Amino acid sequence: MDEADLPAEPDLDAMAQGARIMANEPHGVYRAMRDVMPAVEFVDTPAGRMGIICHRRDIEEAFRHPEVFASTEAVDLSNVRPLIPLNIDPPDHKKYRKLLDPLFAPRAVARLERPVADLANSLMDAFEGQDEIDFGPAFSVPLPSQVFLTLLGLPLDELPTFLAMKDGIIRPERVVGVHSGHPDARAHQQATARSIYEYFDRVLDERAQEPRDDLVTHFLAAEIDGDRLSREEILDISFLFLIAGLDTVTASLDCMFAFLARHPDHRRQIVADPSLIPAAVEELLRYETPVIGVPRKAVQDTLLGGCPVPRGAQVTLLLGSGNTDDVEFGDGDTVRFDRDPNRHMAFGGGVHRCLGSHLARLELRVALREWHKRHPDYHVAPGAELDFTTGIRSIDRFPLVLRSGDLSG
Numbered sequence: 389m390d391e392a393d394l395p396a397e398p399d400l401d402a403m404a405q406g407a408r409i410m411a412n413e414p415h416g417v418y419r420a421m422r423d424v425m426p427a428v429e430f431v432d433t434p435a436g437r438m439g440i441i442c443h444r445r446d447i448e449e450a451f452r453h454p455e456v457f458a459s460t461e462a463v464d465l466s467n468v469r470p471l472i473p474l475n476i477d478p479p480d481h482k483k484y485r486k487l488l489d490p491l492f493a494p495r496a497v498a499r500l501e502r503p504v505a506d507l508a509n510s511l512m513d514a515f516e517g518q519d520e521i522d523f524g525p526a527f528s529v530p531l532p533s534q535v536f537l538t539l540l541g542l543p544l545d546e547l548p549t550f551l552a553m554k555d556g557i558i559r560p561e562r563v564v565g566v567h568s569g570h571p572d573a574r575a576h577q578q579a580t581a582r583s584i585y586e587y588f589d590r591v592l593d594e595r596a597q598e599p600r601d602d603l604v605t606h607f608l609a610a611e612i613d614g615d616r617l618s619r620e621e622i623l624d625i626s627f628l629f630l631i632a633g634l635d636t637v638t639a640s641l642d643c644m645f646a647f648l649a650r651h652p653d654h655r656r657q658i659v660a661d662p663s664l665i666p667a668a669v670e671e672l673l674r675y676e677t678p679v680i681g682v683p684r685k686a687v688q689d690t691l692l693g694g695c696p697v698p699r700g701a702q703v704t705l706l707l708g709s710g711n712t713d714d715v716e717f718g719d720g721d722t723v724r725f726d727r728d729p730n731r732h733m734a735f736g737g738g739v740h741r742c743l744g745s746h747l748a749r750l751e752l753r754v755a756l757r758e759w760h761k762r763h764p765d766y767h768v769a770p771g772a773e774l775d776f777t778t779g780i781r782s783i784d785r786f787p788l789v790l791r792s793g794d795l796s797g
């Protein structure tokens with residue numbers, strides 16, 4: 389958009405278009421931004437004026453200083469209290485992570501390896517023999533969602549309700565068919581938020597009456613430094629989990645399979661040598677960066693990379709750009725499954741670095757491994773254009789043509 393043509397009122401159409409380009413063809417956008425932008429550049433967005441931070445060193449610097457670039461109040465998803473632990477900054481943040489980290493530690497999630505593999509195979513059984521599938525409903529949506537609902541102890545047959553809750557919070561504008569920033573989107577998000585609190589309130593009543601071997605029951609009994617979690621704290625953790633756990637792995641699977649479907653040479657590498665899969669997962673998390681950026685709010689006047697950032701300013705740390713910055717990676721726009729080291733920021737950084745990263749990695753590795761045993765060869769249906777959602781990059785309609793066995797194509 390031409391700077392001189394900027395209207396006084398935010399041009400929501402142009403902003404929506406910009407966000408779509410960023411989701412669909414991010415690498416050129418990131419590079420262009422890094423070429424011209426200072427450490428912090430303020431732009432108008434549907435959420436108001438926003439400082440964009442796109443250089444790797446500045447993103448790291450902001451992550452290192454949560455006392456300046458705070459997560460508290462950085463994002464408003466119509467939640468009535470701060471989401472825990474995302475919107476709690478140090479020192480209180482630590483006590484929640486102390487409670488939650490062991491539940492999502494590598495050893496704790498390793499026991500899910502077999503069930504995740506079984507689930508991946510049962511999803512593939514359901515489309516056995518079909519030449520073409522819609523990848524989302526067939527695989528990338530049900531896999532992480534079912535893992536997650538099982539962990540939380542929530543009924544699998546209510547999956548459509550949870551998906552509607554998650555979408556109503558993360559992308560309400562798509563659900564109601566308006567631009568983000570539109571009052572109808574906000575109203576839908578608020579109604580969804582109320583329904584989430586009410587839903588988990590009921591679940592807590594049920595678990596208090598009848599404890600089970602699940603996370604919600606665990607929260608009811610858990611203590612931090614001798615104190616039980618309050619009901620509100622458990623609701624605020626559950627709200628965040630629903631949003632953080634259902635969408636991100638789906639989006640990562642969409643991003644990874646879209647890349648592999650379009651890049652047969654890379655796909656053949658992991659089919660020929662499955663031991664490359666863990667490194668491929670890291671490299672595709674880096675290159676594709678499913679969560680494009682994370683929000684922060686400056687809670688004091690400060691300077692970042694020489695740029696003034698006033699107290700109260702909202703900023704976005706553009707993880708996708710930090711993940712392709714040549715300053716860190718040398719050849720950031722090249723996908724190499726032998727990249728080592730690979731200090732990507734797909735899970736964020738600093739104190740709020742993703743709690744679910746070990747679970748997510750396990751799901752992604754197992755999904756890629758089991759899938760490629762059965763479907764080594766596939767491509768995007770001819771003529772189909774993949775349209776990535778903004779913010780968290782999932783694909784609404786992803787028609788995938790499956791070919792069996794033969795690696796030559």
Ligand code: HEM
Pocket residue numbers: 459472473474475485492628629632633634636637640678679682683733734735736737739740741742743744745747748749
């Ligand atoms: C590949 C999948 C995933 C990606 C790319 C991802 C990405 C991220 C990112 C970028 C952040 C940092 C947010 C910020 O700094 O503002 C984050 C935080 C978080 N993620 Fe994930 N995530 C994934 C999977 C999961 C899963 C499966 C869970 C389920 C437990 C989860 C739970 C969380 C939580 C609770 C936080 C907040 C941590 C804190 O504030 O201390 N994530 N995630």
